[in-house]
Amino acid sequence: MNYPDFICECQERVFSGTGITSDDAKRLLDTPDEHLSVLGRCAGEITRDFGGTGVDVEQLYNIKKNACSEDCSFCSQSAFFETGIETYQLPPPEEIVKSAQKAKTEGAESYCLVAAWREPSAEDFEKVCNIISMINERVQIDIECSLGFLTGWQAERLYDLDVKRYNHNIETARSKFSEICTTHTYDDRLKTLRIARDAGLELCTGGIIGLGESREQRLEMALELARLAPEEVTINMLVPVPGTPLELQTELPDSEILRMFSVLRFLLPESIIKISGGREARLQDDGAQLLQSGANGIITGGYLTRDGNNAVDDMEMIKEIGLQSQI
Ligand code: SAM
Ligand code: SF4
Secondary structure (H helix, E strand, C coil), X not given: CCHHHHHHHHHHHHHHCCCCCHHHHHHHHCCCHHHHHHHHHHXXXXXXXXXXXXXXXXXXXXXXXXXXXXXXXXXXXXXXXXXXXXXXXXXCHHHHHHHHHHHHHCCCCEEEEEECCCCCCHHHHHHHHHHHHHHHHHCCCEEEXXXXXXXXXXXXXXXXXXXXXXXXXXXCCHHHHHHHCCCCCHHHHHHHHHHHHXXXXXXXXXXXXXXXXXXXXXXXXXXXXXHHCCCEEEEEECCCCCCCCCCCCCCCCHHHHHHHHHHHHHHCCCCEEEECCCHHHHCCCCCCCHHHCCCCEEECCCCCCCCCCCHHHXXXXXXXXXXXXXX
């Protein structure tokens, strides 16, 4: 069967609920360049069929910046690398609540409190719970958290505080993980996702493409994400940070980026698939093509240690391609 027919047949199987096999996913990921427009179009049609024309827009707040004990080789916030970014620990709660309010008025659907921790200490966790309660009282916005490893008790506490979703990224393929991090394991990350899921929290997980992994390893990561079936998949494109071991990593071609987002859509037709870090730095069009080729979410207003587009420009971009942000 020729490629366009194969892609359309896989799309039919997704529409019918049968879904695709891992062999199908491999063959889709290997779609030749000349048929990538068919792959992207079919992935975009699946996105709209299952999720409509909405784009999930999220804003982040880095509540604890830098000086992390872990050695993730891509990360500007690891204490192992000299990256020259500022360091702070839990700004005044009022400031975070005000920022949540601003995100809400700018049209963000969700607001994620992120920390450069291996895991929160008991004292810091209490402070985060207090901030969550303040946001709940004063801002109607879905709160997400990304605080590193969690205990079952902490996960249940976040659930009781109406935290909607917990982010914890598998980062890359299992076979690649020990090359990018030695201070914890891939299974440590899977364990945290299990703990969050068991506590009733929705899951947001994914990672980074362009770490030097092979296409087979991107397939391995995509199949793991399909197995985890998170409510949200977050895919970053590596932004090489001076001072980190990956500072000279060559960029992944745009065609590989499109393949990954489109195949994830075939594997996870109902999940939010978010274009995260690297969207402005790595994509000429800020993600407009990916939002029509399988993605249906973005982060706006900046990242943990890098600026990003402002919300007004991103909402404009979403409208120009005929899609809707939440406002
Ligand atoms: N410290 C918490 C943890 O490790 O789970 C929260 C991490 S927070 C969600 C930051 C995420 O941004 C990382 O999990 C990684 O996927 C992504 N990231 C970090 N550095 C990056 C870089 N240089 N380029 C692209 N994505 C990056
Ligand atoms: Fe620490 Fe998270 Fe960065 Fe890894 S990704 S070094 S755990 S802040």
